[in-house]
Amino acid sequence: MGALGLDLWGFIVQLIAFMIFVFLFWKFALGPITSVLDKRTESVKESLAAAERMKAELAATATRNEEILNEARREAQQIVAQAKVASDATIARAQEAAAAQAGEYQARAEATIRQEVEQARLQLRQEVADLSVSAAEKIVRKNLDPAAQAALIAEALAQASN
Numbered sequence: 135m136g137a138l139g140l141d142l143w144g145f146i147v148q149l150i151a152f153m154i155f156v157f158l159f160w161k162f163a164l165g166p167i168t169s170v171l172d173k174r175t176e177s178v179k180e181s182l183a184a185a186e187r188m189k190a191e192l193a194a195t196a197t198r199n200e201e202i203l204n205e206a207r208r209e210a211q212q213i214v215a216q217a218k219v220a221s222d223a224t225i226a227r228a229q230e231a232a233a234a235q236a237g238e239y240q241a242r243a244e245a246t247i248r249q250e251v252e253q254a255r256l257q258l259r260q261e262v263a264d265l266s267v268s269a270a271e272k273i274v275r276k277n278l279d280p281a282a283q284a285a286l287i288a289e290a291l292a293q294a295s296n
Contacts, residue, residue, distance in 0.1 A: 261294065262294050265291075265293060265294045269286055269287055269289075272286055
């Protein structure tokens, strides 16, 4: 090897130094870097899996939310329908009560009117009787002829009609 310009002892030392360098490089540089890369790869895989789980949970949650929303809509429609039925019943009861009360007021008013008419008739009879007595008194006081008596009666009736 001397003819080629190679030194065997130098070659062996360089080979041993290179092997030590490769061992140290593997142990302290390449090993930790590979370990970090493996951990990073695993972390990325876990993150992707978590993202997929979250996506699935989000879809499930959206489905549940839609079901809850539909249920809430159904309940709201039922509540509105019940409120409508209740309000219709309340309106019907109020109308019945108003009709009954109106009938009662009408009956009272008719009774009051009948009473006032009867009272007016009695008062009119009393006035007619008073006028008749007055006319008879005037006739008795005056001895009149039949024509004068008829005139006095006509005058008393005219006053009674006013």
